[in-house]
Every structure is written in C-alpha cells, then in structure tokens.
Amino acid sequence: MLAFTIRRLGQSLFVLVVMAFLVFLGVYAIGNPIELLVNPQADDVERARATAALGLDKPFLEQFGIFIARAAGGDLGRSFVYNIPAIQLILDKLPATLELAAVAMVLAIALGIPLGLLAGLKPHSFIGRSIMAGSILGFSLPTFWVGLVLIMLFSVQLGWLPPNGRGETVLLLGVPVSFLTLDGLAHLAMPALNLALFKLSLLIRLTRAGTREALLQDYVKFARAKGLGPGRVIGVHVLKNILIPIVTVIGLELGSVIAFAIVTESIFAWPGSGKLLIDSINQLDRPVIVAYLLVTVTMFIVINFVVDVLYSLLDPRVRLGTVAAH
Amino acid sequence: MRVATAESPPPAARAAGAESPWRRFAAEFFEARLAVLGLALLVALIAVAIAAPLVSPQNPYDLAQLDVLDSKLPPGEHSSTTGKTYWLGTDDQGRDMLSGIFYGLRISLAVGVASTVIALALGLVLGLAAAYFGGWVDAAIMRIADIQLSFPAILIALILLAVLGQGIDKIIAALVTVQWAYYARTVRSSALVERQKEYVEAAKVLALSQRRIVFRHLLPNCLPPLIVVATVQVAHAISLEATLSFLGLGLPITEPSLGLLIANGFQYLLSGKYWISFYPGLALLLTIVAINLVADQLRDILNPRLKK
Numbered sequence: 001m002l003a004f005t006i007r008r009l010g011q012s013l014f015v016l017v018v019m020a021f022l023v024f025l026g027v028y029a030i031g032n033p034i035e036l037l038v039n040p041q042a043d044d045v046e047r048a049r050a051t052a053a054l055g056l057d058k059p060f061l062e063q064f065g066i067f068i069a070r071a072a073g074g075d076l077g078r079s080f081v082y083n084i085p086a087i088q089l090i091l092d093k094l095p096a097t098l099e100l101a102a103v104a105m106v107l108a109i110a111l112g113i114p115l116g117l118l119a120g121l122k123p124h125s126f127i128g129r130s131i132m133a134g135s136i137l138g139f140s141l142p143t144f145w146v147g148l149v150l151i152m153l154f155s156v157q158l159g160w161l162p163p164n165g166r167g168e169t170v171l172l173l174g175v176p177v178s179f180l181t182l183d184g185l186a187h188l189a190m191p192a193l194n195l196a197l198f199k200l201s202l203l204i205r206l207t208r209a210g211t212r213e214a215l216l217q218d219y220v221k222f223a224r225a226k227g228l229g230p231g232r233v234i235g236v237h238v239l240k241n242i243l244i245p246i247v248t249v250i251g252l253e254l255g256s257v258i259a260f261a262i263v264t265e266s267i268f269a270w271p272g273s274g275k276l277l278i279d280s281i282n283q284l285d286r287p288v289i290v291a292y293l294l295v296t297v298t299m300f301i302v303i304n305f306v307v308d309v310l311y312s313l314l315d316p317r318v319r320l321g322t323v324a325a326h
Numbered sequence: 327m328r329v330a331t332a333e334s335p336p337p338a339a340r341a342a343g344a345e346s347p348w349r350r351f352a353a354e355f356f357e358a359r360l361a362v363l364g365l366a367l368l369v370a371l372i373a374v375a376i377a378a379p380l381v382s383p384q385n386p387y388d389l390a391q392l393d394v395l396d397s398k399l400p401p402g403e404h405s406s407t408t409g410k411t412y413w414l415g416t417d418d419q420g421r422d423m424l425s426g427i428f429y430g431l432r433i434s435l436a437v438g439v440a441s442t443v444i445a446l447a448l449g450l451v452l453g454l455a456a457a458y459f460g461g462w463v464d465a466a467i468m469r470i471a472d473i474q475l476s477f478p479a480i481l482i483a484l485i486l487l488a489v490l491g492q493g494i495d496k497i498i499a500a501l502v503t504v505q506w507a508y509y510a511r512t513v514r515s516s517a518l519v520e521r522q523k524e525y526v527e528a529a530k531v532l533a534l535s536q537r538r539i540v541f542r543h544l545l546p547n548c549l550p551p552l553i554v555v556a557t558v559q560v561a562h563a564i565s566l567e568a569t570l571s572f573l574g575l576g577l578p579i580t581e582p583s584l585g586l587l588i589a590n591g592f593q594y595l596l597s598g599k600y601w602i603s604f605y606p607g608l609a610l611l612l613t614i615v616a617i618n619l620v621a622d623q624l625r626d627i628l629n630p631r632l633k634k
Contacts, residue, residue: 015473023485133360140618142565142585144572145607148592152600163596256478263480263569267592278573281488293485297477304476 005309012305016298020071023293024064076294077287086291090273094295095175096166097265097272101257103179103188104195109250112200116207121234123212131204138201143260147194147267154190162187164269191268195261199253206249210242251307255300354627364619371613375432382425383410387581401601415601417590423601426587427609433583434610437494438564441501446556448502449509456510457517458540468514471507479504483566487575497576501563512555516548550628557621561614568610584610
C-alpha cells in the first residue's frame with residue numbers, strides 16, 4: 001500500500017512538471033502580447049523597453065527556468081492587463097467557481113443516485129423509461145445550449161431569475177458566498193442547474209447500470225431467498241456494491257465540473273475563474289492563462305491522486321499494473 | 327454510420343448459416359421505435375447538410391445576397407426588397423437563418439465526422455500496436471492515454487486552441503487530440519481479450535501469417551465496441567466544436583458552424599430576439615439527440631452482456 005502510494009505520488013509529480021512545461025510552451029506560442037499592450041504608435045525603442053520590462057526578450061528556456069523557479073515560490077507572474085500578480089487574480093475568482101461547482105455537484109448527487117436507482121429497479125416501467133430519456137437528453141445536450149434555453153425561459157419569458165452575475169454575497173469565513181442570501185440563490189439557481197445537468201445524467205446512468213447488473217448477481221438472489229425485505233436488499237446489498245464505482249466517478253468528476261464551469265460562467269457572466277480564463281485568452285494575458293491552467297491542472301492531479309489512493313483502499317485488487325490491464 | 331457499413335461480418339458468424347448477421351442486426355435495430363426515429367432524423371439531417379446549396383433559399387456566405395435592411399427580422403417576416411419570406415427570421419446581418427442553419431449543419435457535421443474518422447484511425451493503429459507489441463510500447467501509449475483521459479476534453483481542447491488559433495484544420499486537430507485515446511483504449515482492451523480466444527489459436531495452428539491474423543481475424547472482432555464508441559464520439563465532437571465556437575475559440579466567423587451562429591445570436595437573446603440563437607440551437611440539439619439515439623441502440627445490440 002505504501003509502495004503504491006509513493007509510486008502514484010511520483011507519477012503525479014511527473015505529470016505536473018510535464019503539464020507545466022507543455023502549458024508554458026503552448027502559451028509561449030500565442031501571438032506577441034506586446035502588440036496589444038503597447039500603444040500602436042509607439043516606436044521600436046518603446047517596444048524594446050516594454051519587452052525587456054516583461055522579460056520577453058530572454059531565450060525561451062531561460063524564461064521557463066525563471067518561471068519554474070518563481071512558480072515554486074508561488075509567484076506565477078503579473079497579469080499584463082491588470083498588473084497584479086496572476087495567482088492573486090485567480091485566487092480572487094476561484095471561490096465563485098468553487099461555490100458554483102460544489103452546489104452543482106450536490107444537486108447532481110442528491111438527484112442522480114435516487115433517480116438512477118429507480119430507473120435500474122424498474123427499467124421497463126414508464127418512470128424508468130422517462131428517467132432514461134431525460135438522462136439521454138441531459139447527457140447529449142451541450143452545456144451552453146441548455147444555459148441558453150434556461151435564460152430564454154426563466155429570464156426573458158418568465159422574468160423569474162436574473163440572467164447574469166452573482167447577486168448579493170455575504171462573507172463566510174472571510175470568503176464571499178452567494179448561497180446564503182436570497183438574491184444570491186436566485187443568481188445561483190440557473191448556473192448551478194446548468195452545470196449539474198451533465199453530471200446528473202452521468203450519475204443516473206451509472207447508478208442504473210450498476211443496479212441492473214447487481215440485481216442479476218447471486219448475492220442479491222441469495223438475499224432475497226433468505227427472505228430479506230426489498231428495502232434491505234436494495235439499501236444494503238445493491239447500493240453498497242454499486243457505490244464503489246459511483247464514489248470514484250464523483251471524485252473524478254469534481255475536477256471536470258471545475259473545467260466545465262468555464263462554459264457555464266461564460267454564459268451566465270458568473271464572475272469566476274473560468275470566465276477569467278476566456279477573457280484572458282482573448283486579451284492574450286499570458287501569465288493569467290498559465291496561472292489558471294497550472295492551478296486547475298494541479299487541482300486535477302491532486303484529486304486524481306486522492307481518488308486513486310482511496311480506491312485502492314476500498315478495493316485491494318487495484319494496483320498500478322492491473323489498472324491498465326482492465 | 328459510415329463506420330458501421332465499413333464492418334465486414336466476422337468470419338465465424340458468416341459460417342453460422344441461414345440467418346445472415348446483417349439481417350439479424352437490422353432486425354434487432356428496428357425493434358426500438360425511438361432508435362428508428364433517431365436514424366430517420368439523422369438521415370434527413372445528413373441529406374439536408376449535403377444538399378445545402380440546393381435547398382437553401384439563399385447563399386448565406388454571399389454578402390451580395392444579404393440586405394442590411396432585413397436584419398433581425400422575426401420568423402415569418404418578408405424581405406422589404408425581394409418579398410421573400412424568412413421562415414426562421416434573419417440575423418444581425420440580414421442573413422436568412424434557415425440558410426445559415428443548413429450551411430452551419432454542413433460544417434458541424436463535417437467537422438464532427440472528419441475528426442472522428444481521423445481519431446478512429448489513429449486510435450486503432452495505436453491501440454492495436456499497444457496490444458500486439460506489449461512491453462514498453464504498450465506502457466508508453468497507454469500511459470499517455472491515461473494521463474490525457476484524466477483531464478476533461480474541453481480543457482485540453484481549450485488549451486490547444488488557445489495555442490493554435492482559429493481555423494477548421496485547427497479545430498479538427500484539437501478534436502482528434504482529445505478523442506484518439508478513447509479508441510486506443512477500447513481497441514487495446516478488446517484486442518487483448520480476443521487474442522486469447524480459440525479462433526485466434528485456430529488461425530495460428532493453420533499457420534496463417536501474423537498480418538492476416540491481426541487484420542482479418544483480430545480486427546473485425548474488435549470492431550463492435552469501437553463502432554459504439556465512434557457513434558457516441560461523433561456527437562461529442564459536434565457538441566465540443568459548438569461549445570468551443572460559442573466561446574469564440576473555434577471556427578472563424580466567415581463560415582459559421584451551428585455553435586458560432588448560436589454565439590452570434592446570444593447577445594440579442596436578452597432583448598427578446600430569440601430566433602437568432604434558438605433555431606441553430608434546435609438544429610444542433612436534433613443532430614446530437616439523433617446520433618445518441620442511434621448510438622444507444624447500437625450499444626444495446628452489440629453488448630453481449632445485456633443479452634438474455
């Protein structure tokens with residue numbers, strides 16, 4: 001177990017360094033930010049001075065070296081546009097994203113598992129079919145299109161919910177949050193539902209498939225033959241056995257919910273880190289793009305690492321070598 | 327669907343006798359009404375996309391045909407100059423939405439299918455290589471696939487497009503990059519299972535060449551799961567392209583796909599001019615749902631575990 005954890009940790013660090021290099025290499029190739037930042041009438045001397053001030057005149061590898069050394073100390077450069085540290089810009093916007101992602105995930109779990117169980121127990125009934133049809137829709141509809149329809153329906157037609165922004169926030173442990181005020185909740189409702197829909201459909205499908213397969217297993221037949229009530233068979237024998245893959249997927253999806261928030265935030269003008277990324281790409285704000293990607297990638301790697309270790313604790317058959325063979 | 331028709335029946339099934347596997351496959355497919363509906367819809371959409379220049383009331387890319395006076399007309403309005411009816415309204419440049427959607431569908435489908443076919447070919451080769459050679463080749467290919475699959479497709483595509491810039495070739499490259507790993511994984515795992523089976527042993531006993539065993543025996547039997555993955559992935563690719571175009575990172579504005587048409591109308595949504603975004607969105611939705619309905623039924627037919 002310890003050997004597995006150490007090996008997995010080494011792998012995570014390796015992926016992190018490779019990703020840092022790729023991100024830096026990639027972002028380095030995006031246009032020349034000087035063109036955007038310096039007055040178009042500026043002469044060559046002025047340009048050279050600005051280039052030197054931003055450190056863009058140094059060779060690529062040296063820039064990467066400086067970048068890594070500083071990144072290790074938590075300094076990911078200053079935003080070209082806002083002229084404040086990029087990491088600070090990201091950290092300012094991150095709570096809004098995390099709040100949105102957390103609310104969406106809770107919504108998806110609270111609705112997805114019961115609905116999936118229901119659909120798995122009665123796959124041929126009307127309700128089972130309806131749930132599945134709904135999940136096919138939720139699975140296949142692009143997030144931005146659902147967001148658009150939500151705005152059309154609830155903001156334009158009915159006028160119930162505000163189409164953009166975060167609404168009134170209150171400080172919770174020093175962090176502004178929306179979900180504790182009524183106005184904030186109204187602003188949160190549509191983006192959270194929008195972001196939850198895909199995960200909700202995924203959880204429904206996963207739970208349904210797991211339930212259907214578990215119901216055919218001998219241990220369920222045996223439990224029934226023992227005369228156990230349907231509540232106990234489902235609650236203990238079925239649910240417990242299908243929960244391992246579900247918990248794993250929930251863990252892995254935590255990261256992807258943050259990535260998908262990029263789209264949701266752009267539609268609902270939610271002032272989070274995803275919207276910041278899109279704005280930064282359009283403004284060629286290189287340090288912010290790099291900082292965002294590194295922060296997100298690090299979160300991913302940490303989440304994947306924790307999920308993998310937890311999974312191998314839950315299911316001892318999982319080891320690095322055998323994972324690949326499945 | 328093009329992928330499905332490329333499949334030759336497995337040799338073992340061909341020898342089975344009277345009932346041809348194709349007919350059995352078709353019969354099973356047509357059992358589900360919803361899947362048939364999806365297939366019919368898909369065929370209709372593909373037909374419209376291919377015939378777009380013939381069936382569109384106007385060429386949406388020809389600026390000479392656009393009239394600024396006709397901009398943002400609601401559905402059913404008539405043109406002020408030619409008197410033509412705009413069934414689905416017009417956008418901010420006076421472009422007929424119906425024509426825009428037909429041409430946009432063409433681009434969306436083309437991008438989706440092209441990226442899927444390229445990714446499928448790449449994944450097939452890499453997956454078979456991993457299964458066949460084993461050892462460090464296998465480890466290297468699968469480790470890269472694992473790492474890549476641990477990040478969401480949208481994030482990787484976004485990074486790539488931020489680096490590469492806009493353009494139809496760039497978006498296809500980004501879509502291929504995010505998709506190949508699914509195929510490589512699927513092919514490898516089924517090839518590893520199939521390799522152990524008796525028909526492969528039988529082929530070896532017959533002293534058939536390695537290449538013949540891999541391509542004539544192993545490959546056809548690895549195809550069913552691959553077809554399912556490919557159908558689902560076409561829908562994913564179309565959806566992802568639309569999302570990226572919506573975010574302003576996909577295709578250039580000169581030849582808009584469905585996603586870009588939607589993005590274009592988004593700014594007018596709050597002022598009640600819903601049709602500029604809504605109808606392209608509806609076309610996108612129908613396309614994706616149709617493909618998914620077909621894919622779902624294919625999965626049910628081709629997954630032996632669900633058979634009674």
